[in-house]
Amino acid sequence: MSVFPRISLKPDVTEYLKSVFLNKEVLAAVGQQEAECRFQKLLTCLSHPPSYTCVRASTHLAALEEIRRQLGEELKKMCSSSPEDLQILPHPRITDVLLLPVDGPRPVQQLSSEVVVGAQCGSAVLRGAHVFAPGILGSPKYMKTGDMVSVFSDLEGRCTRGATSFQGKKVFLGNGVAEMDRSTIFCTGEPPRGIGVRMVAPLYQSPSFDGVLPSLAFLQNLPSVVVGHVLGPRPGERILDMCAAPGGKTCHIAALMGDQGEVVALDRIRNKIDRIRQNAQMLRLQSIKAFCFNSTQAVSSDPAQQTEGPPFLPDSFDRVLLDAPCSGLGQRPNMATTWSLKEICSYQPLQRKLFHTAVQLLKKGGVLVYSTCTVTLAENEEQVAWALDTFPCLTLQPQEPHIGAEGMLGAGLSPEQLRLLQRFSPELSWDQTQTTTAFPGRADSDTIGFFIAKFLKN
Numbered sequence: 293m294s295v296f297p298r299i300s301l302k303p304d305v306t307e308y309l310k311s312v313f314l315n316k317e318v319l320a321a322v323g324q325q326e327a328e329c330r331f332q333k334l335l336t337c338l339s340h341p342p343s344y345t346c347v348r349a350s351t352h353l354a355a356l357e358e359i360r361r362q363l364g365e366e367l368k369k370m371c372s373s374s375p376e377d378l379q380i381l382p383h384p385r386i387t388d389v390l391l392l393p394v395d396g397p398r399p400v401q402q403l404s405s406e407v408v409v410g411a412q413c414g415s416a417v418l419r420g421a422h423v424f425a426p427g428i429l430g431s432p433k434y435m436k437t438g439d440m441v442s443v444f445s446d447l448e449g450r451c452t453r454g455a456t457s458f459q460g461k462k463v464f465l466g467n468g469v470a471e472m473d474r475s476t477i478f479c480t481g482e483p484p485r486g487i488g489v490r491m492v493a494p495l496y497q498s499p500s501f502d503g504v505l506p507s508l509a510f511l512q513n514l515p516s517v518v519v520g521h522v523l524g525p526r527p528g529e530r531i532l533d534m535c536a537a538p539g540g541k542t543c544h545i546a547a548l549m550g551d552q553g554e555v556v557a558l559d560r561i562r563n564k565i566d567r568i569r570q571n572a573q574m575l576r577l578q579s580i581k582a583f584c585f586n587s588t589q590a591v592s593s594d595p596a597q598q599t600e601g602p603p604f605l606p607d608s609f610d611r612v613l614l615d616a617p618c619s620g621l622g623q624r625p626n627m628a629t630t631w632s633l634k635e636i637c638s639y640q641p642l643q644r645k646l647f648h649t650a651v652q653l654l655k656k657g658g659v660l661v662y663s664t665c666t667v668t669l670a671e672n673e674e675q676v677a678w679a680l681d682t683f684p685c686l687t688l689q690p691q692e693p694h695i696g697a698e699g700m701l702g703a704g705l706s707p708e709q710l711r712l713l714q715r716f717s718p719e720l721s722w723d724q725t726q727t728t729t730a731f732p733g734r735a736d737s738d739t740i741g742f743f744i745a746k747f748l749k750n
């Protein structure tokens with residue numbers, strides 16, 4: 293059921309995306325009406341959260357069943373209502389995934405006291421988080437700890453910090469109890485920390501994982517977990533994760549290798565490197581080496597430059613993951629993006645530079661996985677067509693598991709090539725997923741928008 297308006301984009305971005313989803317190849321294959329319908333469903337599903345919360349279990353530390361049991365115990369302790377409704381389902385094909393159905397949209401009565409939060413905070417609330425104080429933009433003038441409030445997300449970024457009321461475009465996210473007075477949130481010199489509003493009746497209910505089994509349960513979108521399995525790292529190998537922060541996939545790779553071997557994690561942004569190290573420490577992984585580095589410059593043929601870190605000699609890695617910086621248009625829920633068309637279209641050249649480095653650093657016989665969390669052709673299928681053209685040494689490989697759809701028409705790839713690609717396209721099953729589809733079909737299809745291509749270097 294749609295409870296939110298379609299994602300709000302700049303008009304030229306909407307037109308651009310429409311031209312992508314109604315491209316000539318798609319129109320010839322499915323016709324104008326079906327293509328138009330898919331595009332509208334895409335805009336609708338992007339503003340809604342996926343219907344399962346995905347947890348990657350640290351199966352390098354404990355058996356899945358044991359992690360499932362412990363998670364059940366922990367979540368029951370935190371659950372205020374009906375713990376017997378709590379379902380934690382092992383994915384039937386992916387051995388380190390637990391899925392928790394999201395309950396929503398639920399009928400929740402709006403109250404007269406309103407707290408307004410920023411869009412990013414609002415998206416987190418829709419995925420089960422409480423409202424953290426820094427995300428709060430507006431609150432009732434006399435809000436006190438213990439007050440019941442309705443929480444709204446500011447759709448257009450118009451609410452000023454400290455507002456006592458807000459008439460702009462907003463959507464209702466559910467009700468909660470204030471854990472801070474208004475004065476603590478807005479009037480102190482120090483930026484506030486911690487939970488500002490504890491959600492007790494969210495529109496979409498999903499457990500809050502804040503601090504729950506930190507070493508055993510890692511929140512990660514299902515397609516992101518699929519990436520690690522598709523890369524297929526083996527114990528003892530040397531793996532490069534070129535754009536690694538905050539390190540969700542890096543840690544998964546190390547865990548799949550049983551922490552045996554070496555996972556080199558690079559990211560261009562220095563303070564994000566700390567996040568990779570913190571995550572590795574939390575998940576008790578020692579095989580990860582993280583460096584702050586621009587990965588477009590991570591290859592050097594000069595042996596004199598070689599140290600433990602980058603740059604590296606060509607043919608240095610058994611497998612390379614290029615989880616590329618991208619326009620992020622597959623993220624859900626996302627009610628509005630203020631990005632310009634120029635920004636949305638700016639990623640293709642950078643992705644190609646990174647791809648050049650990836651191919652050089654990969655050993656012959658090695659595997660390269662390219663992934664993005666966006667839905668455009670320019671950053672996905674067009675990149676694959678370009679890569680196959682530019683690097684004759686690369687061939688597309690089948691993916692395991694392959695639970696998403698195939699690649700999208702429009703970049704001139706053959707049907708066989710499209711079948712080897714994995715595109716998570718929630719719009720394709722939006723109607724069914726909202727009504728009838730059973731587990732795990734719904735969990736596999738009602739995901740963020742995501743793209744994976746796997747290559748072998750011959």
Ligand code: SAM
Binds near residue numbers: 536539540558559616
């Ligand atoms: N793989 C990560 C994970 O699963 O947690 C998410 C990576 S995110 C999609 C892309 C990352 O690429 C960002 O953290 C960004 O800082 C980094 N990045 C962007 N340009 C880069 C470059 N030239 N070299 C290295 N990292 C870069």
